[in-house]
Amino acid sequence: MAAPDLSTNLQEEATCAICLDYFTDPVMTDCGHNFCRECIRRCWGQPEGPYACPECRELSPQRNLRPNRPLAKMAEMARRLHPPSPVPQGVCAAHREPLAAFCSDDLRLLCAACERSAEHWAHRVRPLQDAADDAKPGRCEEGSRRMRSKESERAHAFSKVPGCPSSVLQKMVESQRQNVLGEFERLRRLLVEEEQQLLQKLEEEELEVLPRLREGAARLGQQSSQLAALIAELESRCQLPALGLLQVSEVQDVKLQPPEVVPMELRTVCRVPGLVETLRRFRGDVTLDPDTANPELVLSDDRRSVKRTDQRQALPDSPERFDPGPCVLGQERFSSGRHYWEVEVGDRASWALGVCRDNVNRKEKGELSTGNGFWILVFLGSFYNSTERAFSPLRDPPRRVGIFLDYEAGHLSFYSATDGSLLFIFPETTFSGTLRPLFSPLSSSPTPMTICQMKGGPGGAPVLP
Numbered sequence: 001m002a003a004p005d006l007s008t009n010l011q012e013e014a015t016c017a018i019c020l021d022y023f024t025d026p027v028m029t030d031c032g033h034n035f036c037r038e039c040i041r042r043c044w045g046q047p048e049g050p051y052a053c054p055e056c057r058e059l060s061p062q063r064n065l066r067p068n069r070p071l072a073k074m075a076e077m078a079r080r081l082h083p084p085s086p087v088p089q090g091v092c093a094a095h096r097e098p099l100a101a102f103c104s105d106d107l108r109l110l111c112a113a114c115e116r117s118a119e120h121w122a123h124r125v126r127p128l129q130d131a132a133d134d135a136k137p138g139r140c141e142e143g144s145r146r147m148r149s150k151e152s153e154r155a156h157a158f159s160k161v162p163g164c165p166s167s168v169l170q171k172m173v174e175s176q177r178q179n180v181l182g183e184f185e186r187l188r189r190l191l192v193e194e195e196q197q198l199l200q201k202l203e204e205e206e207l208e209v210l211p212r213l214r215e216g217a218a219r220l221g222q223q224s225s226q227l228a229a230l231i232a233e234l235e236s237r238c239q240l241p242a243l244g245l246l247q248v249s250e251v252q253d254v255k256l257q258p259p260e261v262v263p264m265e266l267r268t269v270c271r272v273p274g275l276v277e278t279l280r281r282f283r284g285d286v287t288l289d290p291d292t293a294n295p296e297l298v299l300s301d302d303r304r305s306v307k308r309t310d311q312r313q314a315l316p317d318s319p320e321r322f323d324p325g326p327c328v329l330g331q332e333r334f335s336s337g338r339h340y341w342e343v344e345v346g347d348r349a350s351w352a353l354g355v356c357r358d359n360v361n362r363k364e365k366g367e368l369s370t371g372n373g374f375w376i377l378v379f380l381g382s383f384y385n386s387t388e389r390a391f392s393p394l395r396d397p398p399r400r401v402g403i404f405l406d407y408e409a410g411h412l413s414f415y416s417a418t419d420g421s422l423l424f425i426f427p428e429t430t431f432s433g434t435l436r437p438l439f440s441p442l443s444s445s446p447t448p449m450t451i452c453q454m455k456g457g458p459g460g461a462p463v464l465p
Contacts, residue, residue, distance in 0.1 A: 014071070014078035017055055018043060018113065019094045023075035027065035031058040034068055039094075042119045102131035187274075194273055270422040276415055279404050282338040286330045286437055286451050291320050292362070293328040297441065300448070303331075307448035308441040322362045330437035330451075333358060339405045341437065342417050342452040345379070346399055351449055352378045352440035353401055355412065357433050370429070376438060377414050377424050398423070400452070407431050 014022050018039035025037040033055045035043075044051045050059040090099055092111035099109040105123040108114075115125055288303040295312040299305070308326050315321065322328065332339075334355070345351050354376030361372070368374035378385040379397065398416035401423070405412050413425040441449050 010074070010078050011082055014075040020096045020113075021094065022079045023068075023071055026068045026071045026075065028068045028071075029053050029058075030060045030064050031056055034071055037065065040065065042117050045117070045119055100128050101125050102128055104131070190273065198270065269419075271420050272422075273420075276402055276417055276420045279340045279402065279415070282340040282404070284332065284339050284341060285453075286332050286341045288439065288451070289329050289331045289436075291318070292322060294322045294324070294326045296326055297328055299328070300450075302453075304453055305448040305450040306439055306441060307446070308444045310444055320362065325362070325364060325368065325440070326442060327352075327362075327368075327438055327440045329356070330439070332437065334405060334407055334435045335433070336407050338407070340402060342400055342402045343439065344400050344450040344452055346447045347397075348379075348441070348443075348445050348447050348449065350378075350380050350442040352376050352438070352442055353403060353414065354438050355403075355405060355435045356438045358436050359433065370426075374438070375412050375426055375429070376440075378442070380442075403437070405435070407435070 016023050016026070016036045016039055017033070018035055021036075023034065023036055026034045027037045027040065028034050029040070031053050033053055035054065040054070043054050044063065051063060052059055091097065092099055092109075092114060095111050095113040097111035097113055099111055101110040101112075101115050102108070103110055103120055103123050103125050106120075109128070110120060110125060114120060288299050288306060290299055290303065293299055293306070293315075294308075295315045296308050296310075297306050298309055298313070306328055317323065330341075343353055354374065356368075356375065357373035360374065364372060368376060396416075396419075398418045398421075400417040402415040402417040403412075404415065410429040410431055411425075412429070414423040415421065416423055439449055439451075
């Protein structure tokens with residue numbers, strides 16, 4: 001019998017005298033009795049002391065409740081050994097006493113212990129049978145309508161309260177929406193102004209240079225006409241007899257004046273503010289594929305730099321390797337999406353950058369054209385060249401080149417990452433198959449071509465140096 005007594009004692013010691021259930025967050029009063037924190041708080045509902053202990057009625061001048069952690073562990077052990085039985089219908093879950101009263105203010109059923117608690121001291125509490133007799137169907141429906149109307153009004157009023165969470169969130173979203181619209185509208189105006197300024201500068205350059213070119217062309221045409229007339233006169237005199245030919249005076253010599261040399265380079269470049277920064281959102285980490293490198297190309301250990309030497313390396317020949325073209329491909333393959341990468345070219349005298357189809361003939365001799373699956377931009381000293389356009393003069397060669405590929409849009413463009421100006425853009429192309437980045441140093445130089453390495457940014461996002 002010792003074991004059952006011990007078990008019963010454990011249950012009794014772990015039970016709150018107010019709720020008659022196992023302790024939950026037990027606390028000890030000054031007189032040494034223990035209660036659930038919430039139970040004693042509800043009993044001591046009045047804001048001012050003194051406070052009477054629910055067991056011994058000893059008064060305490062102030063709330064001085066101390067947590068009883070050992071008792072909390074004991075209650076947890078008792079709860080595990082003897083789980084509380086389900087509360088039968090009509091019994092208070094907190095005090096395990098019959099529900100015998102009804103609180104009209106809280107619309108709750110109460111037991112005798114609940115009715116005595118401070119929580120319901122000032123409430124209208126009636127016997128359960130009296131409350132049930134008054135709850136006739138008509139009155140229930142009327143009360144339900146009043147409650148729905150009242151709660152609906154309260155909910156509507158609450159939604160209109162300035163401090164309501166949904167109201168605050170809506171105002172925050174609307175404020176941010178206006179900020180976004182305003183900032184992009186200002187940006188559009190700035191871009192329109194910048195566009196107009198660039199177009200005006202181009203027009204001024206045209207008006208400055210074109211008349212000089214036309215004047216030189218007109219002068220050259222006039223001299224050509226004089227020369228043609230003189231030639232015709234000489235040819236006609238050659239038909240005269242010898243005597244007449246000897247009597248003709250000496251023909252005046254005509255000296256051609258070369259036209260004025262007019263510089264053909266443009267001072268105005270296409271530079272859209274913030275464009276390169278926007279394109280960097282699509283940046284990717286590109287590395288070189290050593291299996292595609294020409295034997296004259298030397299790659300760095302991290303496969304980001306390449307330079308050309310005068311000696312061929314003893315490398316295995318394969319269809320993937322470029323030879324004789326001094327090219328190497330990137331490891332990455334593109335068949336959709338937008339992609340951007342940057343290459344440091346420094347002060348190299350020549351280079352070629354772009355993309356090509358993955359299945360191109362890498363033993364090709366001669367020009368690498370778009371018809372053969374190559375879209376590349378070639379730099380030769382101070383001129384650019386591509387298969388789509390003749391040589392174009394360049395004022396300030398860039399030290400870093402940005403390449404942007406929009407596969408679905410058929411867009412491939414090159415930018416100076418130094419100042420953000422557009423270098424070249426291919427006509428819109430319908431890409432098919434897989435594309436890969438292409439790199440070529442062209443000439444031997446101690447300065448390598450280097451793919452700009454990505455660095456870890458906030459949240460692990462890569463950023464350009």
